[in-house]
Amino acid sequence: MALVLTEEQSMLRDSARGLISDKAPVSHLRHLRDSKDPTGFSKELWHAFAEMGFAGLLVPEEFGGSGLGYVEAGVVMEEIGRTLMPSPFLATSVVAASALSRGGNAAQKSEYLPKVSNGSLLATLAIDEGAKHRPLQTSLQAVRAGNGFKLSGAKALVVDGHVADLLIVAARTAGSPGEREGLTLFLVSPRAKGVAIERTIMVDAHNAARIEFANVEVNADSVLGEVDQGGALLDGVLDIGRGAVAAEMVGLSDEVFNRTVEYLKSRKQFGKLIGEFQALQHRAAELYVDIEITRAATMKALQALDADVAKAALGVAVAKARAGTTATRAVQEGVQMHGGMGMTDQFDIGFFMKRARVCEELFGDANYHTEQLARAREY
Amino acid sequence: MSETESAELETFRSETRAWLEANCPPEMRKPATSDGDVFWGGRNAKFSSEPQRIWFERMRDKGWTVPDWPREYGGGGLSAAEHKVLRAEMARMGARPPLSSFGIWMLGPALLKYGNDAQKKEHLPKIAAGEIRWCQGYSEPNAGSDLASLQTRAESDGDDFIINGQKIWTSYANYADWIFCLVRTDPTAKKHDGISFILFDMTSKGVSTKPILLISGYSPFCETFFDNVRVPKSHVVGTINRGWDVAKYLLQHERAMISGMGERGVGRPLGQIAADSVGTDALGRLDDAMLRGKIANFDVDEAALAACAERAVDLAKAGQAHPAFSSAMKYYGTELNKRRYEILMSAGGVDALEWESERSKQGARPRAWLRTKANSIEGGTSEVMLGIVAKRILDLPGA
Ligand SMILES: Cc1cc2nc3c(=O)[nH]c(=O)nc-3n(C[C@H](O)[C@H](O)[C@H](O)COP(=O)(O)OP(=O)(O)OC[C@H]3O[C@@H](n4cnc5c(N)ncnc54)[C@H](O)[C@@H]3O)c2cc1C
Numbered sequence: 132m133a134l135v136l137t138e139e140q141s142m143l144r145d146s147a148r149g150l151i152s153d154k155a156p157v158s159h160l161r162h163l164r165d166s167k168d169p170t171g172f173s174k175e176l177w178h179a180f181a182e183m184g185f186a187g188l189l190v191p192e193e194f195g196g197s198g199l200g201y202v203e204a205g206v207v208m209e210e211i212g213r214t215l216m217p218s219p220f221l222a223t224s225v226v227a228a229s230a231l232s233r234g235g236n237a238a239q240k241s242e243y244l245p246k247v248s249n250g251s252l253l254a255t256l257a258i259d260e261g262a263k264h265r266p267l268q269t270s271l272q273a274v275r276a277g278n279g280f281k282l283s284g285a286k287a288l289v290v291d292g293h294v295a296d297l298l299i300v301a302a303r304t305a306g307s308p309g310e311r312e313g314l315t316l317f318l319v320s321p322r323a324k325g326v327a328i329e330r331t332i333m334v335d336a337h338n339a340a341r342i343e344f345a346n347v348e349v350n351a352d353s354v355l356g357e358v359d360q361g362g363a364l365l366d367g368v369l370d371i372g373r374g375a376v377a378a379e380m381v382g383l384s385d386e387v388f389n390r391t392v393e394y395l396k397s398r399k400q401f402g403k404l405i406g407e408f409q410a411l412q413h414r415a416a417e418l419y420v421d422i423e424i425t426r427a428a429t430m431k432a433l434q435a436l437d438a439d440v441a442k443a444a445l446g447v448a449v450a451k452a453r454a455g456t457t458a459t460r461a462v463q464e465g466v467q468m469h470g471g472m473g474m475t476d477q478f479d480i481g482f483f484m485k486r487a488r489v490c491e492e493l494f495g496d497a498n499y500h501t502e503q504l505a506r507a508r509e510y
Numbered sequence: 511m512s513e514t515e516s517a518e519l520e521t522f523r524s525e526t527r528a529w530l531e532a533n534c535p536p537e538m539r540k541p542a543t544s545d546g547d548v549f550w551g552g553r554n555a556k557f558s559s560e561p562q563r564i565w566f567e568r569m570r571d572k573g574w575t576v577p578d579w580p581r582e583y584g585g586g587g588l589s590a591a592e593h594k595v596l597r598a599e600m601a602r603m604g605a606r607p608p609l610s611s612f613g614i615w616m617l618g619p620a621l622l623k624y625g626n627d628a629q630k631k632e633h634l635p636k637i638a639a640g641e642i643r644w645c646q647g648y649s650e651p652n653a654g655s656d657l658a659s660l661q662t663r664a665e666s667d668g669d670d671f672i673i674n675g676q677k678i679w680t681s682y683a684n685y686a687d688w689i690f691c692l693v694r695t696d697p698t699a700k701k702h703d704g705i706s707f708i709l710f711d712m713t714s715k716g717v718s719t720k721p722i723l724l725i726s727g728y729s730p731f732c733e734t735f736f737d738n739v740r741v742p743k744s745h746v747v748g749t750i751n752r753g754w755d756v757a758k759y760l761l762q763h764e765r766a767m768i769s770g771m772g773e774r775g776v777g778r779p780l781g782q783i784a785a786d787s788v789g790t791d792a793l794g795r796l797d798d799a800m801l802r803g804k805i806a807n808f809d810v811d812e813a814a815l816a817a818c819a820e821r822a823v824d825l826a827k828a829g830q831a832h833p834a835f836s837s838a839m840k841y842y843g844t845e846l847n848k849r850r851y852e853i854l855m856s857a858g859g860v861d862a863l864e865w866e867s868e869r870s871k872q873g874a875r876p877r878a879w880l881r882t883k884a885n886s887i888e889g890g891t892s893e894v895m896l897g898i899v900a901k902r903i904l905d906l907p908g909a
Contacts, residue, residue: 133824134817134820134821392904407906409900412901416838416903417896419904420841420842423818424811426818426821428817428818431817446813449817453810504806504809505795505802505809508779508782509781510781510782510790510795
């Protein structure tokens with residue numbers, strides 16, 4: 132498989148870019164932030180998005196989706212990264228849609244997937260509990276009770292947690308934190324008794340929530356996949372999410388970089404364009420190379436996911452690790468090379484810096500994924 | 511890709527795999543450990559071992575010393591997709607290249623694009639068959655990074671040029687049979703406009719070489735002197751005075767080649783090599799947490815670069831490549847290869863310091879470490895590569 136977009140993928144990119152840059156430039160996020168919008172994204176835009184087939188991009192055609200792949204999802208994520216458009220796409224259309232179509236039984240799929248496709252159902256994965264991404268450390272307990280389970284524990288950084296209609300909750304049905312065995316995924320209604328949701332206003336002004344579960348009762352039908360055997364399902368779904376976030380970070384890095392290079396070509400000091408200074412030229416060139424390398428690694432990871440999710444872990448770890456490092460550098464250089472302007476809220480660069488920080492933590496930072504590679508290579 | 515195409519490619523893959531399994535001697539399935547273990551071809555070539563000879567001859571006979579060149583020039587005639595499959599299959603089993611050659615990496619591509627029919631027929635098959643070893647006469651004492659300021663002159667004398675001047679850093683000039691050389695054919699023209707790209711035999715009267723000793727203890731390159739060397743004008747590749755175009759095109763290939771140096775992804779993982787000397791802790795992890803972290807960071811970057819190298823080829827095939835992209839790759843690849851050897855030296859500890867002994871294969875590791883320092887100098891320095899990216903790709907101002 133060539134590491135370039137096919138014609139169809141380029142067309143998809145163009146149409147996503149058209150819609151996003153037109154309807155949701157960075158000022159859109161700024162407006163949502165400043166007006167303290169209770170939803171945190173534009174419903175109108177989300178429906179337009181769904182009508183164009185993006186919401187159900189990963190959903191199989193038999194459930195009303197377009198049955199495309201992870202490369203295509205990455206194409207859309209990259210465009211989202213360019214304008215930082217807040218949208219349920221990552222949580223619902225990528226992560227939750229994958230969890231449902233990979234782990235769901237026939238009844239679950241036909242109940243939820245059509246609604247995901249048409250944009251009427253928002254869903255999200257609730258995984259992390261501590262400050263850092265440590266999926267195996269899941270300690271939220273699900274104990275058997277009657278015909279079902281009772282869930283108790285808490286989750287942090289649940290993307291779109293306060294607007295979701297469906298929570299996919301990682302819980303421990305056996306074993307202890309740190310173990311892969313004994314994890315189970317549950318489909319939980321946010322309106323179930325005992326669920327307490329607190330929207331967390333984060334640095335990047337995107338949606339996230341902390342959620343507490345106090346003896347929340349769910350029935351046996353709400354198990355996604357097999358009881359105690361959720362580890363493999365979770366691995367795959369997380370890797371899909373990681374690949375998507377890496378793509379968002381590529382878009383974000385590229386956009387900050389383009390803005391920075393434009394600034395180097397227009398800002399004058401000492402009677403010269405600052406882009407004439409070799410110290411800045413070389414730093415810009417290094418960053419360009421970093422971004423190209425990251426783009427290639429991310430494409431490779433997404434293609435590997437399309438080929439076989441179960442075998443894509445290493446490529447995904449490389450992509451997410453690289454994307455984290457590159458995005459961090461891109462936003463830091465972006466602010467630095469814009470000088471004082473870069474520090475002002477009025478200027479957009481800061482929005483990218485904040486989003487990059489969040490993306491870095493989402494589904495594991497560069498250190499986490501670098502460690503995964505070292506372990507896989509057994510040293 | 512259509513279904514028949516991908517089915518054909520899968521057939522090609524399984525046939526290639528089977529052929530390689532049957533034909534690549536086990537000794538040739540690991541990276542060469544020293545330069546003496548690399549086969550460079552040429553009139554005076556000697557094989558360092560029987561497996562090396564067998565492997566070279568079998569690959570040559572299939573046209574796989576230059577798999578993507580046309581068959582009429584001794585190549586394998588493979589499509590880009592097939593070539594990618596062959597490379598992947600060779601990497602999978604750790605098969606080393608059967609022939610290393612500036613003719614393959616640099617001159618060949620330039621001849622394919624700029625050479626006339628006679629030049630292609632004359633030189634390409636000999637490159638493919640490893641019969642002629644080439645060297646590169648670009649740099650001069652006062653023309654390194656500023657290559658176009660070169661002064662070696664070629665004066666017209668009927669159907670010939672008479673060449674006088676000096677080159678420096680000419681790798682393997684003392685082993686090479688022929689040279690591809692940049693000469694000034696119009697001293698009155700602007701810097702880039704009076705240069706020609708010319709080929710000649712190193713045994714021509716008036717050519718002499720003097721080796722230069724390197725910090726690695728080897729002397730793979732030379733000062734090269736031309737004293738009234740007579741060369742037919744028909745040996746000019748491309749148009750007279752337009753040699754800079756050929757020179758630049760060749761440099762793209764040289765840079766792409768240098769960026770790929772280092773045993774990317776083949777052999778044992780670096781972390782396991784390090785564990786041999788450093789040891790492991792109770793959890794089986796490298797017993798030096800900082801070193802382990804550095805290696806893991808390196809592994810991430812190396813894997814990402816490998817993806818980018820693959821993509822560079824795919825972009826070129828799709829006609830979407832920026833001509834200066836090889837400078838970006840060259841910069842990153844060489845800096846990474848230097849990092850690799852810093853890690854290997856650090857991992858080897860005092861064992862890696864041994865310079866002359868059987869045990870150390872005559873200091874293979876420290877010599878290789880020192881050699882990598884040239885990666886970010888040869889073929890254009892890292893600073894020059896960044897300058898090219900800044901100006902040609904990013905279009906930043908200032909000449
Ligand atoms: C192992 C090896 C093999 C080689 N093989 C060959 C060969 O086969 N044939 C051949 O012709 N040549 C060969 N070379 C020569 C090589 O191409 C030159 O050494 C190289 O281009 C640098 O030129 P220089 O050595 O004159 O350094 P200089 O050009 O003098 O550079 C000195 C320093 O100044 C920096 N510098 C120069 N210009 C700029 C600028 N504009 N901006 C910022 N920094 C700058 C450089 O980056 C470098 O750090 C080889 C070199 C090595 C080390």
